[in-house]
Amino acid sequence: MKKVNIYFNRWFSVAYHYMNLLRNNEDGIPVQIFATHPDIRHMSLQGADFAETEPALKGIEYVQFCVDFCRRNEIDVFIPRLHMLDIALHVAMFDAIGTKVLVCRDLDLLESIMDKGKFYENVSEQGIMSIPDYHVISTAEQFKDAYEDLVAKGHRVCFKPTETEGGLGFRIIDNTRDPLQELFGYVTPLITFDDAYRILASKETFPDLMVMELLEGYEYSIDCLADENGKLLVAVPRRKVGGRLRLMEHIPELEEIAARVAEVYKIPFNFNIQMKYNGDIPKLLEINPRMSGGLHMSCLSGINFPYLAVKSALGGEVQPMNFEGDVLASHLEQPMIMKINGQSVIPDAVN
Structure with a gap:
């Protein structure tokens, strides 16, 4: 073979x-x-x-x-x-x-997904899920106005670049923080409004930031598999449950959101939807049009996401499926030898 x-x-x-x-x-x-x-x-x-x-x-x-x-x-x-x-x-x-x-x-969808501000506008127009209250800004005065508007609505406030990956650039505004205490503790994403404003005001303009309500409920990463035409085959919601524990669980409203995303956007193969709750309302954080960083954990549900995507791409038949039941999982580091007596054991270089 x-x-x-x-x-x-x-x-x-x-x-x-x-x-x-x-x-x-x-x-x-x-x-x-x-x-x-x-x-x-x-x-x-x-x-x-x-x-x-x-x-x-x-x-x-x-x-x-x-x-x-x-x-x-x-x-x-x-x-x-x-x-x-x-x-x-x-x-x-x-x-x-x-x-x-x-x-x-x-390409239009891919460009939109990679700019969170543009994608939020698109999602809002489609009405397929809730999004946080937010403003896209590029000046210190716009930052001040956005902050004051969100606080007036009763929100805690955070911000991040519109074009970023993972948690890069994410900050939470906290005016009660103690800089001296933080100096002797762990590095945190906390920053006061005054400090953030002072830093941003040092430039006339800067790359777009999204200033938004801080969502403080459970965060879910929904790993999705679709065929080449974007038809959803399975969605597995996953969340952190303390420390290294991860829970893959059936959440009907999140699975319905995944189905609506697939129906509207038709993203093929593997993609990931990140949602976070504010009270009992799940709101969109972002969509990644690729395998997520935690996909291998979701595969413990019995769904081999990477292989089934490859199988579909090569013309193999992959039927819609469900994972059996909730799965609680964790992980340990695995030591790995890189060299023995100076001799590399990494894969052979391609000729």
């Missing part, structure tokens, strides 16, 4: 788990994993069969690198993370060499 060649460009460390999920698929399909990263010792590469150092390129030059890599290694499926929009823009180059790319081809 011919091996399926699968390529990951620069990913998070958790791609190590995705690679093993692909390798240990339920159909027994043999796969060969290729990966690139600027750091050849990066942990994501430890799950690959072949690894190569990735150059620091952008735009079409980076896309051309990926196309050449796929051609040279006869890649069947490419699972991108870095420079996803550039790759989607030039996805026809991969089509021409027979490589399937797990990426959303709706």
Whole structure:
């Protein structure tokens, strides 16, 4: 049986788990994993069969690198993370060499998703779920007005860049904080309004920030699997329940939101919806048009998200499914030898 060649460009460390999920698929399909990263010792590469150092390129030059890599290694499926929009823009180059790319081809939607302010506007127009009260601002005076408006509505306030990944740039305004106490404690995302205003006022304008109500209820990450046409096959809500514990549980209203998102936006393959409750109302944080950083935990529900996406991309039949029941899970670090007597044990470099 011919091996399926699968390529990951620069990913998070958790791609190590995705690679093993692909390798240990339920159909027994043999796969060969290729990966690139600027750091050849990066942990994501430890799950690959072949690894190569990735150059620091952008735009079409980076896309051309990926196309050449796929051609040279006869890649069947490419699972991108870095420079996803550039790759989607030039996805026809991969089509021409027979490589399937797990990426959303709706460029307007992809651009919108990557700018949280624009996407919130879109979601509001569609009316498919609740969004937080928010303002998009780029000057200190706009920041002040937005803060005062949200406080007047009874909200605690937070802010973050409109274009960011994960928790980068996220801050919570707390005017009761004690800087001296924090100096001797853990680093926190807390900042006073006065400090934030002073920093922002040091520039005439700055990249867009989203100033919004702070949601203080449970946060859910809904991992979703759709077919190539965006038809939803399964959605698994997951939340933190203290420490390293994660609970995958059936939440009908969140599963209904996932179904509406899929129906409206038709995001193919793997995507993730992050929601957080304010009281009993779940509100959107963001949508990631890719595998989430915690997807390997959701796979403990019995759904092999990475493999089923690849199977669908290659034309295999994947039926809609449900996970059996609620699953409580956790994780431990795994030590890994990188060198023995100076000899590297990382995957072979691609020839």
